Structure formats: C-alpha cells, structure tokens
Amino acid sequence: MKKNILSFSEAINQGTMQAMKLSKDVVVMGQLVNSKHGVFGTTQNLSKMFGNNRVRDFPVSESLMTSAAIGAAIDGKRVVLVHIRIDFMYYSMDAIINWLSLWRFKSGGKSSCPVVIRAIVGKGWGNGPQHSKSTHSWFANLPGIRVGMPTNAFDAKGMIIDSIFNNDPTILIEHRSFFGLKEKVPSIPYRVKFGKCAIRLKGKDVTIVAIGFGLLDSMKAAKLLHKEKIHAEVIDVRSLWPLDISTIIKSVKKTGRLVVVDPSWKSFGAASEIISLVMEKTGKSIKNPPIKITYPDSHTPTSESLEQLFYFNDKIIYDSVKKILKK
Amino acid sequence: MKDLTHSGLINVAKKNTIQLFSKNKSLYIRLLNFIYFLKKIEHELESNYHPLDEMKCPVHFCHGQESVPAALNELLTKSDYLFSHHRSHGYYLSKKCPPEKLFAELYGKGTGANFGIAGSQDISYPANNFYSGAILAGSISIAVGTALSLKISKKKNIVVCGFGESATDQGVFWESLNYSSLEGLPLLYVCENNNLSVFTPQKNRQAGNSIASKADSFGIKSTQVYGNDPLKVYQEIDRAIKYIKKNKKPFLVEAYTYRVISHVGPLADDTSNMKNTKEYKFWIKNGPFDNFKKILLKKKYISNLYLAKIEKDFDKKIKQYFNFARNSKFLKIKNFSKINYCPKESNMQKKIKKISKTKISFQQKIEQVKGY
Numbered sequence: 001m002k003k004n005i006l007s008f009s010e011a012i013n014q015g016t017m018q019a020m021k022l023s024k025d026v027v028v029m030g031q032l033v034n035s036k037h038g039v040f041g042t043t044q045n046l047s048k049m050f051g052n053n054r055v056r057d058f059p060v061s062e063s064l065m066t067s068a069a070i071g072a073a074i075d076g077k078r079v080v081l082v083h084i085r086i087d088f089m090y091y092s093m094d095a096i097i098n099w100l101s102l103w104r105f106k107s108g109g110k111s112s113c114p115v116v117i118r119a120i121v122g123k124g125w126g127n128g129p130q131h132s133k134s135t136h137s138w139f140a141n142l143p144g145i146r147v148g149m150p151t152n153a154f155d156a157k158g159m160i161i162d163s164i165f166n167n168d169p170t171i172l173i174e175h176r177s178f179f180g181l182k183e184k185v186p187s188i189p190y191r192v193k194f195g196k197c198a199i200r201l202k203g204k205d206v207t208i209v210a211i212g213f214g215l216l217d218s219m220k221a222a223k224l225l226h227k228e229k230i231h232a233e234v235i236d237v238r239s240l241w242p243l244d245i246s247t248i249i250k251s252v253k254k255t256g257r258l259v260v261v262d263p264s265w266k267s268f269g270a271a272s273e274i275i276s277l278v279m280e281k282t283g284k285s286i287k288n289p290p291i292k293i294t295y296p297d298s299h300t301p302t303s304e305s306l307e308q309l310f311y312f313n314d315k316i317i318y319d320s321v322k323k324i325l326k327k
Numbered sequence: 328m329k330d331l332t333h334s335g336l337i338n339v340a341k342k343n344t345i346q347l348f349s350k351n352k353s354l355y356i357r358l359l360n361f362i363y364f365l366k367k368i369e370h371e372l373e374s375n376y377h378p379l380d381e382m383k384c385p386v387h388f389c390h391g392q393e394s395v396p397a398a399l400n401e402l403l404t405k406s407d408y409l410f411s412h413h414r415s416h417g418y419y420l421s422k423k424c425p426p427e428k429l430f431a432e433l434y435g436k437g438t439g440a441n442f443g444i445a446g447s448q449d450i451s452y453p454a455n456n457f458y459s460g461a462i463l464a465g466s467i468s469i470a471v472g473t474a475l476s477l478k479i480s481k482k483k484n485i486v487v488c489g490f491g492e493s494a495t496d497q498g499v500f501w502e503s504l505n506y507s508s509l510e511g512l513p514l515l516y517v518c519e520n521n522n523l524s525v526f527t528p529q530k531n532r533q534a535g536n537s538i539a540s541k542a543d544s545f546g547i548k549s550t551q552v553y554g555n556d557p558l559k560v561y562q563e564i565d566r567a568i569k570y571i572k573k574n575k576k577p578f579l580v581e582a583y584t585y586r587v588i589s590h591v592g593p594l595a596d597d598t599s600n601m602k603n604t605k606e607y608k609f610w611i612k613n614g615p616f617d618n619f620k621k622i623l624l625k626k627k628y629i630s631n632l633y634l635a636k637i638e639k640d641f642d643k644k645i646k647q648y649f650n651f652a653r654n655s656k657f658l659k660i661k662n663f664s665k666i667n668y669c670p671k672e673s674n675m676q677k678k679i680k681k682i683s684k685t686k687i688s689f690q691q692k693i694e695q696v697k698g699y
Contacts (some may be wrong), residue, residue: 009696023675027479037699059509064468064502071472071486074458075408077479084699094499098462101470105667108441111453111667124433125695144667152687165676167669180543180694190682198685219689 001186009041009179011153012118015160016043016080018189020050026164027054029069030082039084040179042118066092066117070100073113078164086119086173087130100169101144103204116163117171121215123263123311124177136173137262137269138182140241145236146170146194147240149212155238158192165191171241175263192234195242199251203231206257206321209248211237211270214261214293220314222304225321232321240270245312248274249281256287257324261317266294291320329537331524331551331583333529337609345556345622350626354401355669358557359623361397361636362616365417366390367641368426368648372433373593375649382433384446387414391587394554394615395519396421398561399487401569408485410470411459412519414447414586418459418489426644430652437658438651444658444666463490464497464569467516471503474512474577485513485571492581492599493524495538504545507577515567516542516579519554522606525590542579554582585610 006014018027026048030039034055038044047055058065062083069081083089096117103113122131140147146168150156156174163170199216201222208216215236222232223272233251237243252258258278264272271292279286293312302312331339347355369390376382387526389396396417403409403422411418419429425439432439432450439445440452448461460466470488477484494500495518507514518538524528548570552563560582567578588594589608600680601607623629660666 013608022679032699035699037421039699040696056475058505059502061502061506062500063499064506067465067499067503068472068506071469071474072476072479073472073479073599074469075473075476077476094462094465094466099465100669102497104669106441106445107451107453108444109666110441111451111458112562114673123695124538125697143664146668152689154684154687160683162676165673167671167673176696177693179696181691183352186682188680190564190680191676192683194683198681198683200689216689216693223690265338319359 003184004187005182006153006185007179008153008156008181008215011157011162011183011185012042013038013044014185015189016048017046017049019161019164020054024095025076026078027056027072028080028082029056029058029065030060031060031084033057033082038140039082040176043082047273049255062088062091063095066095067099069115070095070103070113073115074111079115080113080118080160082118083152084120085131086121087133087137089117089119091223095114098180099144101142103144103300104168106142113169114167115169116160117169118174119171120174120176124307126302126304127300129299131291131299134173134212134264136240137264137273139171140270141244144169146242148172148194149238150174151178151212151236151238152181152214157185158190159194160192161189162194173212177213185198187242194239195244196238196239197244197247198238199247200236201232201234203233203255205231205255206233206259206320206324207248207251207255208232208234208259208261208317209237209274210234210261211240211263215265216311217314217317218261221317221321224314225317230321230325245277247276249278252278253283253285256285258286258290259317259320260290261293261312264295266297269294288324291324293317293320329549331553333496333583333606336553336583337606339553345558345618345621348558348562351430355623355628358386358397358561358630359619361400362393362557362619363637364641365393365396365420367638368418368617368645371645371649373588378595382435384435385434386433386447387591388588388593389414389417389586390586391610391614392519392521392554393417393518394557394560394563394584395489395582397557397615398564401561402564403487404484408456408470408473408484408486409458409667410466410486410488411457411465412458412466412490413461414491415447415450415535419450419452419457422452422455422457424455427640427648427651428452430648433653434652434655435653435657436652437653442658444450454594464500464503466490467494468499468503468675470514471507471512474514476509477513478510481541483500485515485568487515487517488526489517492520492522492529492538493532494517496524496532498564504542504547509544511576512570513575514577515564515571516565516577518579518581520581520583521586523586523590533640537581539579539581547577547579549581551583552579554584555613555618557615557619565598587611587614607664
C-alpha cells in the first residue's frame with residue numbers, strides 16, 4: 001500500500017479532499033475554510049478543487065452556521081463543519097443539544113443528520129480561558145453524537161472519512177498542538193472505525209488510559225518508566241463515544257492499576273466516567289485506587305509560566321505511575 | 328408603510344370584508360374546506376385533551392391561526408420543505424401528512440408519525456419534508472441550511488419556515504435574515520404574529536412593531552397582511568413564492584393573527600385575563616373561518632347544505648382518527664441507547680476499507696501552531 005508522510009493537518013486535508021471526490025454531497029462550511037491558509041492547512045486548496053459552492057466561508061454567526069449544517073444535512077448533504085475555535089462554537093450549543101443530537105431520535109429513526117463538526121482546541125502560547133477549553137466530556141455525555149479525538153495523522157484521516165460517510169453526527173475534537181505531527185499515511189481513502197481503542201504500548205504493570213492530547217505525555221512517561229523496567233500499557237481512547245470500555249477493562253484486569261489522563265477539568269469529566277465504568281466491572285480485583293490526571297477545576301491562565309503550572313506533563317504522569325505502584 | 332399592529336387592526340378590520348380576487352370558485356372552496364377541517368380537528372382535540380388527559384403531552388393548539396396553513400396547503404409541493412414552530416398541527420396537515428398519524432402521535436402511540444417519540448411539539452414527517460420543533464428560532468436557522476443545500480444543488484423547490492413573532496426575540500433569527508439575504512436563498516419566512524410570547528405581548532419584548540420592516544433593512548423583501556383574511560394571506564404567500572423562485576431571494580410575510588386559546592392546552596389564558604380584553608373579543612369574533620364562510624355563502628359559492636355535508640364528513644373522519652389513535656398500541660423500546668444512533672453503516676461507508684494502525688511515532692516535538 002502506498003504511503004506518504006503527512007502532518008496531522010495535511011492528513012485531514014487529504015481525507016476531506018478524497019471524501020469530496022467520492023461524493024458530490026460532501027460540502028465544507030466554516031469561517032476561513034476557503035482562505036489561503038485554509039484553517040491551519042486542513043482545508044487548503046479545497047475551494048480551488050471543488051469551488052466556493054461546496055467550500056463555503058461563513059460570517060461570524062456560529063449559531064447559524066451549525067444550524068445551517070443541520071439543515072443542509074437534512075436535504076442529503078454530508079457536511080464538514082469547521083469551528084476554527086471551539087470556544088466560538090458554544091454560540092451554537094442550542095443547535096447541537098436541542099436539534100442535532102436528537103434529530104434522528106425524535107423523527108423515530110426516519111431522518112438523519114450526517115454532520116461532522118471539526119472543533120479545534122487551542123493550548124499554550126497564551127491561548128487563555130477563551131481559546132483552550134476542551135469540552136469533549138460534555139458531548140460524550142450527550143446521546144446521539146459520536147465523539148472522536150484523533151491523536152495522530154493516520155487516525156485523523158481515517159476518522160474524518162468514516163465520520164463524513166456515517167449517518168450520525170460526529171464531533172471531532174482536534175487539538176491544535178497536534179497539527180504539525182507527522183506520520184506515514186496510506187494514500188488511498190480509508191476509514192478508522194469508531195468505538196475501538198488503540199493500545200499504543202503493551203505492558204503488564206499499569207494501564208494508562210489517555211484521552212486526546214493526554215496521549216503524547218503518557219507515551220513520553222511510559223518510555224521513561226520502561227527504562228526502569230516498569231511496563232505501562234498505554235491505551236489511546238481515540239473514540240470517546242462510542243467508548244470501547246471492554247479493551248480498557250481487559251487491560252486493567254491484567255495490570256490491576258489504572259491512571260487516566262484527560263486534557264480537561266477534573267470533576268464530572270471523561271476521566272471520572274472511565275474510572276467509574278472500570279470499577280463497576282473490576283471491583284476488588286484492582287490493586288490500588290485509580291488516579292486521575294487532568295487540568296485543575298479552573299479556567300486556563302494566559303501567561304506562559306502560569307500555563308506550565310496549569311497543564312499536566314510527562315513528569316506528572318511518570319510520578320503518578322510511581323505512586324500507584326508503591327501504594 | 329408597514330404599520331399594521333394588533334390594536335390597529337381592531338379598527339381597520341371592522342371595515343374589513345374579505346375581497347374575492349378572481350372567479351376561482353374551486354380555490355375558495357378548497358381553502359375554506361381546509362380551514363374548516365383544521366378548525367374542527369383542533370376543536371375536537373381540545374375537547375378530548377382536557378379533562379380526559381389521555382394524551383399526556385404538551386399540545387399547542389393553532390385555534391384561530393388557520394389561514395397560513397390553508398394557503399401553504401394550496402401552494403406548496405411535496406418536495407418543498409416546511410419547518411414549523413411548536414404550534415404545528417396546521418402546518419403538518421398543510422404538507423399533506425396523514426391526520427390519523429398526528430392523532431396517534433398526540434396519544435403517544437406506536438402508530439404515530441414518530442411512534443410517540445416526538446409528540447405534538449416535535450412532530451415530523453420526513454417523507455413529505457415536514458419538520459417541527461419547540462425552541463423557536465432554532466428551526467428557522469435550520470431552514471436556512473436546507474435552503475442553502477437547495478442552492479448548492481441548483482434544485483427548484485423552496486423552503487418555508489413558519490414561526491411566531493416570539494422567535495424573533497432570539498438572536499439566531501437575525502443571523503438567519505442576514506445570511507439568507509447575503510446568499511440569496513430560496514426561503515420563505517412566514518411570521519405568524521400572534522402578539523404573545525406565552526402571556527407577554529410583543530410591545531413588552533421588542534423595540535418597534537413590525538418584523539417585516541426589520542427584514543427590509545437586511546435587504547429582504549417583505550409584506551404585512553391581516554392574517555385572519557385567508558384570501559389576502561393566500562395572495563401574499565403566492566406572490567412571495569413566485570418572487571422567491573424568480574429572483575432567487577428570500578421573502579418574509581408577516582401575518583397578523585391571534586391564538587384564541589391558551590399558550591399550551593385548551594383552556595383560555597385566564598391568569599392573564601385575556602378573555603376580558605377588547606382585543607380577544609375582536610379576534611374571537613373575526614376568526615378566519617366565520618368571515619370567509621359568510622362571504623362564500625353570500626356569493627352563493629357554497630350553501631348551508633354543503634357546509635352541513637362537509638361537517639358530517641369531517642366528523643366521521645375525525646372519529647376515525649380518534650379510534651385509530653385510541654386503539655393503537657404503545658411502542659415498546661428494549662434498548663434506548665440504540666434508537667439514538669443509526670443501526671447500519673451507510674452504503675458509502677461499506678465501500679471504504681477499514682484500516683487500523685497501533686504503532687505511531689509519538690516521540691515528536693510539539694510545534695505550537697499560531698494564527699489561522
């Protein structure tokens with residue numbers, strides 16, 4: 001199979017382009033999608049190839065924009081909706097919660113709404129409280145929506161193609177920090193199935209479940225631990241909903257220890273849910289209480305030195321694993 | 328001048344007599360039949376809603392607001408889309424959706440349009456491109472997207488969104504006006520201005536009276552019409568649809584009307600003393616059916632005998648709808664999590680190869696992207 005080395009953003013771009021070639025129903029909407037920079041390169045050249053009719057720039061009317069994607073999907077379009085900053089997308093919470101998520105449900109399965117929302121989350125370099133929130137847990141909590149969190153270029157391409165041609169709405173949470181990461185990516189259109197975790201590293205001593213951006217630091221920590229002959233199993237959640245909890249449970253049954261790394265707030269989030277689901281099934285067989293590594297229950301500060309205090313890193317994960325092994 | 332108001336109409340409409348505009352007798356009779364049928368359906372549903380309480384769901388009756396649905400019933404084709412507000416029964420019927428499935432939906436039965444999952448305020452009938460919803464302006468903004476899709480695919484059909492003036496309290500309505508005008512979308516806005524958001528009159532909620540004038544400032548052509556005159560409403564909507572198709576631009580019709588019933592359920596809004604107001608007395612006396620019937624009788628287009636005959640026919644049908652609804656079974660759902668998602672992959676999905684890869688190079692340095 002022919003493969004090229006692509007960055008995360010180039011992989012999204014290629015996936016979208018191939019989907020648009022496969023079906024004329026695929027359209028792209030969002031602010032700046034037909035600009036020269038093409039939303040960090042992810043939509044570059046699409047308007048040149050397919051025209052502005054199918055690649056539509058939008059006013060700063062996020063509320064309308066999401067609704068418009070729903071309306072177009074009702075007429076048979078498969079819409080890729082780009083929210084260049086997830087924080088602006090919150091203007092369209094009514095569209096997502098009251099309409100998109102329950103469209104199929106309330107029609108009794110007679111109407112579907114194949115919208116893919118690409119929601120981009122910032123981190124670092126002073127993005128601050130209004131450019132860095134990751135509310136993936138909220139959307140995973142909401143019935144009727146699939147939530148994907150690709151961590152690498154390979155999955156980014158496969159997941160966007162699967163989402164575009166799926167009949168249910170999908171929110172893809174894209175961490176902006178990932179956009180430059182490179183990977184070998186097959187040049188054919190392919191899809192990565194939702195509802196399946198990826199075991200990125202096999203191990204027997206501790207299970208580290210990483211969500212989205214949490215994966216990179218987890219892998220770094222695991223490498224450090226490996227040098228000390230501590231073998232961490234690192235699981236990339238990849239599809240937050242549907243959640244492949246059975247792979248996680250299987251791993252925890254083997255290791256007896258669970259650390260969940262979630263790039264969002266600590267309370268009432270995905271980390272808590274995963275721990276709860278695991279505990280329901282493993283109960284007393286777990287060796288030590290699980291550990292959550294998340295952001296504090298606080299909004300993100302702007303200054304660089306405060307950011308460093310706010311965000312977790314590989315060292316914190318490393319220390320937590322040492323702690324859970326000692327207990 | 329777009330200077331119609333609810334209080335102003337009381338004086339204007341006193342002199343108002345419905346003007347027949349052509350010799351199209353069959354059109355008049357069809358309009359009257361629809362209004363009569365809808366009025367009777369609402370009346371019977373109201374009588375059975377309370378105090379029996381078998382439907383057990385919020386129902387917003389469109390009693391008194393029959394003109395707009397009657398016009399749409401004449402003017403829309405099956406492929407045209409209609410997005411309705413929560414006062415949806417008239418719109419549902421105007422898209423030729425089966426009445427018995429409306430009744431069954433209200434009774435929450437498995438034979439309902441949406442198997443009892445949606446109820447009155449969320450009912451839809453996708454086969455006829457009919458949708459509704461209860462969060463006001465939300466469905467207007469969705470209608471914009473459907474109209475955009477028609478434009479993208481150069482289709483000939485149009486989209487209609489029906490809403491009350493309360494929906495224009497919400498911001499996304501104005502985003503919708505802006506974008507539909509900017510893009511030239513085949514979208515008909517029909518604002519049924521009934522003056523009330525639950526109990527609060529428009530003047531206590533909005534600066535300025537006319538929604539139509541405000542649409543003008545977005546470059547959207549608009550008109551105001553006395554909404555209880557079915558013929559004027561028909562003419563204006565007909566004109567609007569022709570304009571939309573010819574000019575490939577949106578149009579807004581503001582029809583002044585009145586709900587002579589409470590916001591939800593069949594009891595009048597006694598808490599607001601609505602029944603004692605001059606306005607209520609005027610509008611209840613000037614419902615779309617009575618005045619229209621009178622003029623058609625006077626012109627001898629119909630007879631009392633004819634009215635009695637169709638009344639009997641409607642009564643029989645409505646009885647059948649009630650029987651259908653009451654005798655139907657409730658849906659049984661074993662696994663709730665399944666009905667929120669499509670059970671099958673799409674045909675396109677099936678054609679595309681699934682690949683998975685676990686080994687990924689994660690020892691790369693993050694380079695923070697800036698800008699756009």
